[in-house]
Amino acid sequence: MLKVENLTKSYSSGGRALTVLEAVSFELAAGDTFSIVGPSGSGKTTLLGLCAGLDRATSGSVWLNGVQLDNLSEDQRAAVRNQYVGFIFQNFQLLPTLTALENVQVPLELRGEKGSARAAQELLARVGLAGRGHHYPTQLSGGEQQRISLARAFANRPTILFADEPTGNLDADTSATVVDLLFELNREAGTTLVLVTHDLELAAKTQRVVRIKGGTMISDSAAPVSSPASSATL
Amino acid sequence: MSQLPSARPGAGWLWRMAWRDSRRSRSRLLLFVSAIVLGIAALVGINGFGDNLARTIDEQAQELLGADLVLSASQPLKPEFQPMIGPYIENHSTEAAFASLVQFPKGNGVRLAQVRSMVGDFPYYGTWLTEPTTAVQEFRQAMRNNQPVALVDDALLVQFAARVGDSIRVGRVVFRIAGRVRKTPGQSEFNASVAPTVFIPGDDRLNVMGEADSTSLLARTQLIKPGSRVQYRAYYKLRPGVTPERLRDPLVDIPSQENTRAETVASRKQQTGRAFSDLTRFLNLVAFVALLLGCVGVASAVSLYVREKVASVAVLRCLGASGRQALLIYLLQTALMGLVGAIVGAALGTAIQLVLPRLFAGFLPVAVITTISWSAVGEGVLTGLLVAVLFALLPLLSIRRVSPLRTLRASYEEDASRPDPLRLGVFGLILLFILGFAYLQTRDVKLALGFTGGLVVAFGVLAGVGQGLRLLVRRFFPVSWSYVWRQGLANLYRPNNQTLLLTVSIGLGVFLMATLYLLQGLLLSRVQLSASGQQPNLVLFDIQTEQKAGVGQLLQRRGLPIMQEVPIVTMRLTSINGRTISQMKKDTANGPSSRMLTREYRVTYRDTLNPGSEKLAAGQLPKLGADGIPRISMDEDFAQRLKVKLNDTLVFNVQGAPLTTILGGTRTIDWSRVQTNFLVVFPKGMLEQAPQFHVLLTRVPNNQTLGLVQRDLVAGFPNVSAIDLGLILQTLDDILSKISFVIRFMALFSIATGVVVLISSVVISRYQRVQESVLLRTLGASRRQILRITLVEYALLGLLAAVAGLLLAVVAAWALATWVFEVAFVPAPWPLLVLAALTTALTVLIGLLNSRDVLTRPPLEILRGEA
Known part of the structure; x- marks a missing residue:
């Protein structure tokens, strides 16, 4: 489902190269749940961005659902995302000018599918917000916004779901509800889940946990890491 | 490898998204829409008015002349050509027109009027509007029966509270007023108010043969004397199918008619159009400037909008929208809002176009038919749409490059160093x-x-100034200055600074507005006359030599000074350097204009310059040469146009006698002075015995004295005319204030658009500054400090942009004045300085208003809101 090979990302800063991710490799099968944990600035969000085709690696390759992303244009990667990928963000990232229902419809509409309103309404009902379809994001609480975001993430029936700190902006109670819902929906849809978090408790709910520090993978719960500097192929 | 997915939504989705997305941000597009509305309103208003004027002139072209062909000359129209044109004409009328004082015996009112003594059924086109309507028939009947009946212009009757049925004295004859003339074909209301007309029955023999029938009413007025300035005209109605040009062209070749001017409907139309070219040119420029300001407004308002939309675009990109789709969503939005703005602007412009002719009423040669100019409306809407799309595209193109990575990192910046070929294309x-x-x-x-x-x-230049400012502040940063100054100055060059954008947009706005302002002043000053001080205000002319002493005594009796006394001799050119006028007229490519060659020259003789209004440009003063040949002096500009140079030989025909002269010198003349100025001046000692008349200039202290002098003149010297300059200046002043009102009214649109540009330019910077200011407040900066930092930054930007814009405007106005309007350019510094101060103040004010949130609300609240 997702294959990452020798992924390195460097930026040029003040005339010298700054490597934020170095030689990361792993592979995920369909339906796997996987989390990337690490301290702030360790490179976990960079890794998620590269895996989801939001950014280009300096070197190395990413295969998503059999499609190699490295040489695709930004628009081609957008098409891949629309077809195979769902997203959940820490700050929800709902379109502020669209209603809840319309936000959920967008991924379906982008695929040119008919009956998007009905499908979106069903998803809203599934996340328990059937009656809030016509509300704008600013009229919803944080937890509700994240549930809308969940509905949107599953709208295009993705094969892989990327979640970036999905509970980072929520209180403990709301977090628990959202997390339960996320895993429930994931299980029902059989989606591969890639989760970035610094919440170890949340990470523990996934099948595999990878730790990153200073841009390098330092451990993987699925296989022993031979040395901190080397990468692990899963 | 799997096949790349290809399913794409249709155009319907783009429209739907554009609509949805705009729902909660339409108010944000208000600046954008108002820029379009104002620009298009000015455009449609002015173009629609121009269309209406042109169409009306076209439709009423025949009425502008009242006939198919009009011949006019300062001598009676000799009959040689009559047999030649006889077969082509269906009807014709003749007239002799001259200026004279007329008197209303009832109230003793006297005024200079245009007297038109007519024979025939003129006008053949258009309606001679009189009250009562039967007055025209009565007048024509009186013509045939030689009865003393007159038609009088409304303005004259109103001035003296006279009515139909009263009498009017013209020379020695008293006429009964049969009707009040509201409108005469071929005569504008302006003419009618400056020189109102009295129509009296004419003398056909005089008009054609030059020999007055002593029994005619005209002869009995005793107004026409040798040397009197009379304009003879013949009006022809041609048979169907005959073009006036067919008759006009051969006429020019008849030697006795070489001084005859032929006017056709087409030439009058052209002439009328030309008369308004300066005004319409300027108004077109106003429309152009308003629209350009609108364009700058569009570009800055949309940049502002795009900044707000970047986060949404990143989400859409993340969800799979292509760059093109994201661009199209916002392009459709701006196009739609542009269309709305253009339609509202066109509606507003249409209202203006309907009002403009009313403001100009009495000044235009035709009563403009104010219909909605659909072509102007259509052009306006299309232009609005085009402007909206084209100028919005520039900032919108950056949407294509918004990275989806912004969803993960809000601070992510796209790499802007790659050149964008589409952007170059849009430029x-x-x-x-x-x-x-x-x-x-x-x-x-x-x-x-x-x-x-x-x-x-x-x-x-403005981009260079902005860039230069950044570099200079950075290079010579005053490290020892206070924190507030350092922070304010540093804002000019730090990352995300707005220096370049604000300098260019504010500077362009100021540049366009100031150029317009300078030109407006130029055009208005060009037509303003001064009648103040001790300048003469009454001109007496057509004084015969034997009447000179009598008129002088008349003035002295009333205690009035003779400020100037000038003899005038009329003559015509017959050859220059041995080439006859007929030969030169054929050289249409290189020779002077036919009109200059055939005109009647009214010259005076003196050996001095007019103090105050004349300067010697080249050669010498008028002087009788030792060889007995007079050295004449000519207006410098006129000599150039006549293509003569010093020492050229010119032969004049002085009422039958040839007179050889040599061009001895040229003068520059200030024509705006109320004085008798002459294109050609002869030396003393040559023309004293020639038939001549005299002009006297005096100054009357009040209207009462004026009335007395005019009455004395009518009684003692009926052929002498008196021009009341005060009355003329007042009439002109009325007209000019109408023109300047319209010019200022239209310029207001540009100013309003300029303010929109300024607001949107400054509001753009809000998003850069608010977070910093909040951070500073969180770190403990006082409101006062934030206020002063903002003040330093915006005051510097506003001042620099304004000064740069103004300097550019001075250069542009000079160029336009020199090459387009052909007038001298002297900028008035004070209004420009005021404009610079105003722009700076407005920039600072808008900047401060922009930051008011930061100053009045708790920092945390703002940080949350902005997030």
Whole structure:
């Protein structure tokens, strides 16, 4: 489902190269749940961005659902995302000018599918917000916004779901509800889940946990890491 | 490898998204819409008015003349050509027109009027509007029966509270007023109010043969004397199918008619159009400037909008929308809002176009038919749409490059160093649009290229100034200054600074507005006359030599000074350097204009210059040469146009006698002075015995004395005319204030658009500054400090942009004054300084208003809100 090979990302800063991710490799099968944990600035969000085709690696390759992303244009990667990928963000990232229902419809509409309103309404009902379809994001609480975001993430029936700190902006109670819902929906849809978090408790709910520090993978719960500097192929 | 997915939504989705997305941000597009509304309103208003005027002139062209062909000359029209044109004409009328004082015996009112003594059924086209309507028939009947009946212009009757049925004295004859004339074909209300007309029955023999029938009413007025300035006209109605040009062209070749001017409907139309060219040119420029300001407004308002939308675009990109789709969503939105703005603007412009003719009423040669000019409306809406799309595209193109990575990292910045070929393409299209639009407004390729080039230069200079400011502040940063100054100055060059954008947009706005202002002043000053101080205000002319002493005594009796006394001799040119006028007229390519060669010259003789209004330009003063040949002096400009130089030989025909002269010198003349100025001045000692008349200039202290002098003149010297300059200046002043009102009214649109540009330019910077200011407040900066930092930054930006814009405007106005309007250019410094101060103050004010949130609300609240 997702294959990452020798992924390195460097930026040029003040005339010298700054490597934020170095030689990361792993592979995920369909339906796997996987989390990337690490301290702030360790490179976990960079890794998620590269895996989801939001950014280009300096070197190395990413295969998503059999499609190699490295040489695709930004628009081609957008098409891949629309077809195979769902997203959940820490700050929800709902379109502020669209209603809840319309936000959920967008991924379906982008695929040119008919009956998007009905499908979106069903998803809203599934996340328990059937009656809030016509509300704008600013009229919803944080937890509700994240549930809308969940509905949107599953709208295009993705094969892989990327979640970036999905509970980072929520209180403990709301977090628990959202997390339960996320895993429930994931299980029902059989989606591969890639989760970035610094919440170890949340990470523990996934099948595999990878730790990153200073841009390098330092451990993987699925296989022993031979040395901190080397990468692990899963 | 799997196949790349290809399913894409249709155009319907793009429209739906554009609509949905705009729902909660339409108010944000208000600046954008108002820029379009104002620009298009000015455009549609002015173009619609121009269309209406042109169409009316076209439709009423025949009425402008009242006949198919009009011949006019200062001598009676000799009958040689009558047999030649006889077969082609269906009807004809003749008239002798001259200026004379007329008197209303009832109230003793006296005024200079235009007397038209007519024979025939003129006008053949258009309606001679009189009250009562039967007055025209009565007048024509009186013509045939030689009865003393007159038709009098409304303005004259109103001035003296006279009525139909009262009498009016013209020379020695008292006429009964049969009707009040509201409108005469071929005569504008302006003419009618400056020199109101009295129509009296004419003398056909005089008009054609030059020999008055002693029994005619005209002869009995005793107003026409040798040397009197009379204009003889013949009006022809041609048989169907005969073009006036067919008759006019051969007439020019008849020697006895070489001083005859022929006017056709087409030539009058052209002449009328030309008379308004300065005004329409300027108004077109106003429309052009308003629209350009609108364009700058569009570009800055949309940049502002795009900044707000970046986060949403990143989400859409993340969800799978292509860059093109994201761009199209916002392009559709701006196009739609542009269309709305253009339609509202066109509606507003239509209202203006309907009002403009009313403001100009009495000044235009025709009663403009104010219908909605659909072509102007259509052009306006299309232009609005085009401007909205083209100028919005520039900032919108960056949407294509918004990275989806922004969803993960809000601070992510796209790499802007890669050149965008589409952006270059849009720049090219914008240049093409400006060029095309300038051409459409001016119909002059050179002018259009000049305007476009000027704008490009202005843009470049302003960008250079902005860039220079950044570099200079950075290079010479005053490290020892206070924190507030350092922070304010540093804002000019730190990352995300707005220096370049604000300098260019504010500077362009100031540049365009100031150029317009300077030109407006130029055009208005060009037509303003001064009648103040101790200048003469009464001109007496047509005084025969034997009447000179009597008129002088008359003035002395009333205690009035003779400020100037000038003899005038009329003559015509017969040859220059041995080439006859007929020969030169054939050289249409290189020779002077036919009108200059055939005109009647009214010359005076003296050996001095008019103090105050004349300066010697070259050669010598008028002087009788030792060889007995007079050395004459000519107006410098006129000599150039006549293509003569010093020492050229000119032969004049002085009422039958040939007189050889040599051009001895040239003078520059200030024509705006109330004085008798002459194109040609002879020396003393040559013309004293020639038939001549005299002009006296005096100053009357009040209207009462004026009335007494005029009455004395009518009683003692009926052929002498008196021009009341005060009355003329007052009438002109009325007209001019109407014109300046319209010019200022239209310029208001540009100013309003300029303010929109300024607001949107400054509001753009809000998003850069608010977070910093909040951070500073969180760190403990006082409101006062934040206020002063903002003040330093915006005051510097506003001042620099304004000064740069103003300097550019002075250069542009000078160029336009020199090459387009052909007037001298002297900028008034004070209004410009005020404009600079105003722009700076407004920039600071808007900047401060922009930051008021930061100053009045708790930092945390703002940080949350902005997030």
